[in-house]
Amino acid sequence: VLDASGKLVAPGFIDMHVHLREPGFEHKETIATGTRSAARGGFTTIACMPNTRPVIDTVDTVNYIKDKAETEGVVRVIPYGCITKNELGRELTDFAALKEAGVVGYTDDGVGVQSAQMMKDAMALAASLGMPIIAHCEDNTLVEGAAVTEGAFAKKHGLKGIPNESEAIHVGRDVLLAEATGVHYHVCHVSTEQSVRLIRHAKQFGIKVTAEVCPHHLVLSDEDIPGMDANWKMNPPLRTPRDVQAVIEGLEDGTIDMIVTDHAPHSEEEKEKGMQLAPFGILGFETAFPLLYSKFVVTGKWTLGFLVDRMTAKPADVFGLPYGTLHAGSAADITIVDLETEQEVLKEEIVSKSKNTPFIGWKLQGWPVTTIASGNIVWS
Ligand code: NCD
Ligand code: ZN
Ligand code: ZN
Numbered sequence: 001v002l003d004a005s006g007k008l009v010a011p012g013f014i015d016m017h018v019h020l021r022e023p024g025f026e027h028k029e030t031i032a033t034g035t036r037s038a039a040r041g042g043f044t045t046i047a048c049m050p051n052t053r054p055v056i057d058t059v060d061t062v063n064y065i066k067d068k069a070e071t072e073g074v075v076r077v078i079p080y081g082c083i084t085k086n087e088l089g090r091e092l093t094d095f096a097a098l099k100e101a102g103v104v105g106y107t108d109d110g111v112g113v114q115s116a117q118m119m120k121d122a123m124a125l126a127a128s129l130g131m132p133i134i135a136h137c138e139d140n141t142l143v144e145g146a147a148v149t150e151g152a153f154a155k156k157h158g159l160k161g162i163p164n165e166s167e168a169i170h171v172g173r174d175v176l177l178a179e180a181t182g183v184h185y186h187v188c189h190v191s192t193e194q195s196v197r198l199i200r201h202a203k204q205f206g207i208k209v210t211a212e213v214c215p216h217h218l219v220l221s222d223e224d225i226p227g228m229d230a231n232w233k234m235n236p237p238l239r240t241p242r243d244v245q246a247v248i249e250g251l252e253d254g255t256i257d258m259i260v261t262d263h264a265p266h267s268e269e270e271k272e273k274g275m276q277l278a279p280f281g282i283l284g285f286e287t288a289f290p291l292l293y294s295k296f297v298v299t300g301k302w303t304l305g306f307l308v309d310r311m312t313a314k315p316a317d318v319f320g321l322p323y324g325t326l327h328a329g330s331a332a333d334i335t336i337v338d339l340e341t342e343q344e345v346l347k348e349e350i351v352s353k354s355k356n357t358p359f360i361g362w363k364l365q366g367w368p369v370t371t372i373a374s375g376n377i378v379w380s
């Protein structure tokens with residue numbers, strides 16, 4: 001018997017943007033370790049990005065991931081397929097076959113489809129299949145050689161900055177292409193004031209656009225980066241306080257639909273290469289709810305219902321997924337959270353295979369204590 005007295009009982013959290021690294025980068029994470037890390041964070045459904053090796057551009061690779069998730073994973077894993085073969089931006093993958101195999105959409109996460117024509121073709125094809133395009137927005141010519149945002153930190157350290165318009169130019173472009181093709185266009189990890197403005201405007205015109213934001217872009221700005229530590233390096237980068245305020249307002253007014261973690265594990269060896277050379281990305285699953293609960297709910301800025309909704313019902317609605325106990329005939333996805341006990345983020349307690357997080361040492365409330373996925377206790 002489970003005792004949940006005094007605890008929050010919520011539908012299992014849903015994370016529509018995660019990197020599980022398998023196949024190909026098992027030294028960073030595997031489906032076994034990544035799904036356990038998700039379970040610790042209270043997530044019962046996660047959608048994994050295709051920048052694996054091989055990338056998820058064939059039915060075989062989709063099946064490989066689904067099989068692994070079933071045999072070795074502990075939560076529900078839904079793969080995305082690549083927009084282009086090998087993520088090279090040259091030739092579209094077989095969207096119909098990938099759909100048949102069970103992908104939830106097509107994406108270019110981590111690279112960004114650079115050609116407008118290629119993106120337009122992809123959107124038209126996805127629209128004809130009733131499937132969404134999930135776009136990582138970045139104009140590569142504006143970001144080459146940069147590791148942090150254009151702002152106070154870059155200035156202080158004499159670094160080239162990633163400008164806000166590198167993201168917003170693609171959001172603007174892709175919103176127009178979505179209007180032209182009628183596709184459902186979902187914007188990855190929104191981080192700038194300009195992107196929020198463009199998405200808000202597009203929604204007012206009835207364009208089928210949805211968007212996501214990550215916890216780190218809601219709680220950290222570039223002014224919080226303590227030094228040249230690559231555990232503070234991710235894509236998009238931590239932006240200015242003005243941008244942080246804008247994405248918070250975007251989430252609050254419904255311009256941004258949901259919260260995702262963009263869980264992006266990298267080994268310590270890789271992160272030790274330093275701010276300039278280390279790969280982009282930080283862990284997400286295990287601190288997501290405690291961070292947002294502590295920062296926005298404990299302080300009275302958001303209701304608990306608002307936060308839970310953006311991590312459960314909203315993503316389920318947008319992507320047509322079952323959640324909680326509402327899918328008839330199948331077992332429950334439930335997360336039980338201790339809202340009272342304050343606990344420090346300890347490196348030795350991280351379940352993910354990687355440890356790349358800027359939040360070690362933070363004292364947070366709102367820790368998931370029991371996670372039930374498909375009726376099984378997967379974290380306790
Ligand atoms: C991601 C990764 O490591 O795969 N990195 C990141 O900083 N978010 C790629 C991505 O989501 O763009
Ligand atoms: Zn991305
Ligand atoms: Zn884009």
Ligand code: ZN
Nearest residue numbers: 017049109262
């Ligand atoms: Zn990502």
